[in-house]
Amino acid sequence: MNPLAHWQERFAAAPPVGLPWLDALRRKAFDRFVEMGLPTTRAEEWRYTNPARIAKTAWDEAGPVPELDRQALERICSPVYACSVFVFVNGRYAPQLSTPPALGSWLGVSSLARAAARSELSQRLGSVGEPVTSFAALNSAFFGDGAWLRVAEGKRVDEPLHLVFVSAPEDDPIATHPRVLVEASPGSQLTVVEDHVSLAAGSSFTNCVTEVEIGANAGVEWIKVQREDPTTLHVSELRARVARDGRLSAHTLCFGTALTRNDARVRLDGPGARCDLRGLFVAGGDQLVDNHTWIDHAVPHGTSRELYKGILDGRARGVFNGRVVVRPDAQKSDAVQQNPNLLLSRDAEIATQPQLEIRADDVKCSHGSTVGQLDPDSLFYLRSRGVPLEEARDLLMRGFVSEITRELSVAALAERIDDLVVERLGMARDLPEGT
Amino acid sequence: MLEIRGLHARAGGAEILKGLDLVLRPGEVHAVMGPNGSGKSTLANVLAGRPTVEVTAGSVLYRGKSLFDLSPEERACQGIFLAFQYPVEIPGVSNMYFMKSALNAVRKYRGETELDAMDFLQLVREKMKLVQMDEALMNRSVNEGFSGGEKKRNEILQMAVLEPALAILDETDSGLDIDALRIVAEGVNALRSPGRSALVITHYQRLLDYIVPDRVHVLADGRIVRSGGKDLARELEARGYGWLEQGARA
Numbered sequence: 065m066n067p068l069a070h071w072q073e074r075f076a077a078a079p080p081v082g083l084p085w086l087d088a089l090r091r092k093a094f095d096r097f098v099e100m101g102l103p104t105t106r107a108e109e110w111r112y113t114n115p116a117r118i119a120k121t122a123w124d125e126a127g128p129v130p131e132l133d134r135q136a137l138e139r140i141c142s143p144v145y146a147c148s149v150f151v152f153v154n155g156r157y158a159p160q161l162s163t164p165p166a167l168g169s170w171l172g173v174s175s176l177a178r179a180a181a182r183s184e185l186s187q188r189l190g191s192v193g194e195p196v197t198s199f200a201a202l203n204s205a206f207f208g209d210g211a212w213l214r215v216a217e218g219k220r221v222d223e224p225l226h227l228v229f230v231s232a233p234e235d236d237p238i239a240t241h242p243r244v245l246v247e248a249s250p251g252s253q254l255t256v257v258e259d260h261v262s263l264a265a266g267s268s269f270t271n272c273v274t275e276v277e278i279g280a281n282a283g284v285e286w287i288k289v290q291r292e293d294p295t296t297l298h299v300s301e302l303r304a305r306v307a308r309d310g311r312l313s314a315h316t317l318c319f320g321t322a323l324t325r326n327d328a329r330v331r332l333d334g335p336g337a338r339c340d341l342r343g344l345f346v347a348g349g350d351q352l353v354d355n356h357t358w359i360d361h362a363v364p365h366g367t368s369r370e371l372y373k374g375i376l377d378g379r380a381r382g383v384f385n386g387r388v389v390v391r392p393d394a395q396k397s398d399a400v401q402q403n404p405n406l407l408l409s410r411d412a413e414i415a416t417q418p419q420l421e422i423r424a425d426d427v428k429c430s431h432g433s434t435v436g437q438l439d440p441d442s443l444f445y446l447r448s449r450g451v452p453l454e455e456a457r458d459l460l461m462r463g464f465v466s467e468i469t470r471e472l473s474v475a476a477l478a479e480r481i482d483d484l485v486v487e488r489l490g491m492a493r494d495l496p497e498g499t
Numbered sequence: 500m501l502e503i504r505g506l507h508a509r510a511g512g513a514e515i516l517k518g519l520d521l522v523l524r525p526g527e528v529h530a531v532m533g534p535n536g537s538g539k540s541t542l543a544n545v546l547a548g549r550p551t552v553e554v555t556a557g558s559v560l561y562r563g564k565s566l567f568d569l570s571p572e573e574r575a576c577q578g579i580f581l582a583f584q585y586p587v588e589i590p591g592v593s594n595m596y597f598m599k600s601a602l603n604a605v606r607k608y609r610g611e612t613e614l615d616a617m618d619f620l621q622l623v624r625e626k627m628k629l630v631q632m633d634e635a636l637m638n639r640s641v642n643e644g645f646s647g648g649e650k651k652r653n654e655i656l657q658m659a660v661l662e663p664a665l666a667i668l669d670e671t672d673s674g675l676d677i678d679a680l681r682i683v684a685e686g687v688n689a690l691r692s693p694g695r696s697a698l699v700i701t702h703y704q705r706l707l708d709y710i711v712p713d714r715v716h717v718l719a720d721g722r723i724v725r726s727g728g729k730d731l732a733r734e735l736e737a738r739g740y741g742w743l744e745q746g747a748r749a
Contacts, residue, residue: 440551445586451604455600459597
């Protein structure tokens with residue numbers, strides 16, 4: 065199979081949307097995709113992550129949204145915040161499963177498909193930077209739906225907005241291309257939980273793109289929980305731009321699919337802008353989790369803090385690549401990057417690579433990465449108090465991830481994440497080889 | 500309670516214990532004293548089951564059964580407790596959660612019902628009075644950022660919560676001021692009963708003013724070289740260990 069030809073066929077067969085701006089955007093994005101091509105391990109950025117598994121599959125579009133029971137859904141995406149859940153099944157908005165909040169005029173939440181006719185969307189979608197990978201271009205060419213969130217100036221949304229993206233595998237392999245656009249006007253505040261789950265094991269590929277535009281003195285907490293079935297594939301791109309004194313707190317919490325690749329690209333675009341990128345990746349069996357981040361200190365007085373923590377078991381592989389660019393006039397930039405990792409087995413591997421490109425002279429930048437095992441002294445201490453070995457290991461892992469979860473503003477979610485670490489590692493141990 | 504015969508053990512590539520004998524009966528408190536490097540901590544670690552210490556010969560019977568057949572957690576569940584010389588810091592795990600997990604693991608092993616958060620809080624509050632510990636320390640990570648004295652009190656608090664049959668205190672008095680020393684001693688004394696025993700490992704006679712031992716053993720070069728009543732500790736304080744070590748080598 066020729067992967068490019070497959071997508072070309074698919075694109076040619078897709079009927080036009082009928083909105084000139086959107087059809088033009090898709091056309092342009094698809095041309096860009098063809099120009100970039102599907103990545104291979106020959107590209108430096110994909111050296112450790114072989115995307116052949118994605119490239120070689122003839123992905124199809126998902127059929128009509130299956131009937132879903134809300135209670136069944138709540139079990140896989142708990143905790144659920146009763147008042148503001150937006151559910152997308154195989155990339156399509158499912159209003160019957162969603163409970164939008166009582167919207168004030170200052171908070172806008174729309175399905176992208178439903179809002180496509182609105183002229184302001186045409187100005188916004190795709191405006192936060194260029195696609196980093198060809199998968200992001202593919203998303204622009206094929207996305208069917210997604211969420212558009214906007215908060216008006218000076219407004220604060222106290223309750224987290226919970227976006228749930230459900231993969232419902234079909235007989236044939238299906239690809240979905242969810243899209244999220246978050247716009248925080250100056251002085252506003254918002255928490256978004258982007259939750260990726262699956263209904264069952266199966267051949268499904270999620271290729272999502274999230275754009276976050278943060279106005280002056282605004283704050284966005286973006287929490288991505290990736291807890292799909294361990295057999296699925298997941299590629300994502302976060303593009304964010306932070307204006308003067310704005311703040312992005314991004315949490316990327318990955319619980320292991322067969323292959324995960326997340327790219328995050330953040331531009332600190334005004335003095336006093338700050339981003340905190342936190343990541344957690346937990347993988348076992350033959351899973352692979354790759355996080356590439358790129359923070360662009362474009363102007364002076366920007367601050368970035370980055371902490372990605374990995375726990376790898378079995379034959380799992382992790383990749384962390386953290387690039388920090390400080391531009392020539394971005395004086396007084398302050399960047400700290402850390403990537404501590406726990407390897408629980410002899411066969412697990414981590415490739416960790418900081419890349420600091422500093423072109424200004426009056427800056428503070430540091431990075432560090434560590435690879436270690438569970439501390440034997442701590443294990444013995446716990447066991448000497450009666451805690452069984454297995455439970456002692458779990459306790460230490462919870463301790464390891466707490467540095468990430470304690471920063472989440474949603475306490476119920478933080479608790480769930482702690483449990484997921486232990487559950488998912490147990491689950492991966494039971495997977496057959498080669499999954 | 501505890502019967503150690505001809506115990507030989509290696510740690511860090513060297514033979515540390517070289518034929519140690521010691522018998523501790525129910526209800527008794529014994530002190531083990533000795534100079535640095537004599538094997539005091541190795542003895543404590545053998546009893547608690549630290550994996551890095553290798554027993555090469557001898558036997559240890561606890562309540563009539565070989566201790567070597569039991570994992571560290573099984574020993575704890577059967578009533579052995581080691582107060583660490585250097586308590587371990589565990590970032591990200593709250594002291595409260597840790598102690599509740601420990602107590603419930605022990606209770607589960609013994610077929611008792613586990614305590615819920617409320618019942619545990621009540622229990623731990625009571626025990627905290629005994630060691631005069633600030634409740635704020637329960638919500639911090641285990642031992643993280645604790646002062647030396649706070650760490651030792653935290654050990655005694657764990658002991659009070661777990662109520663072991665055999666408590667082993669590994670230099671719990673080192674680095675403590677006199678007030679903290681008294682609190683630690685009270686914690687140990689509160690557990691004294693005809694069914695419980697303690698092995699108090701210490702450098703100094705000072706602690707033994709507060710925890711009065713039934714027997715005092717002097718450990719030198721991996722063996723017990725002298726045993727006696729509580730007055731032996733005073734004699735050691737006055738004369739040092741030199742005369743006994745020479746005697747041992749002769």
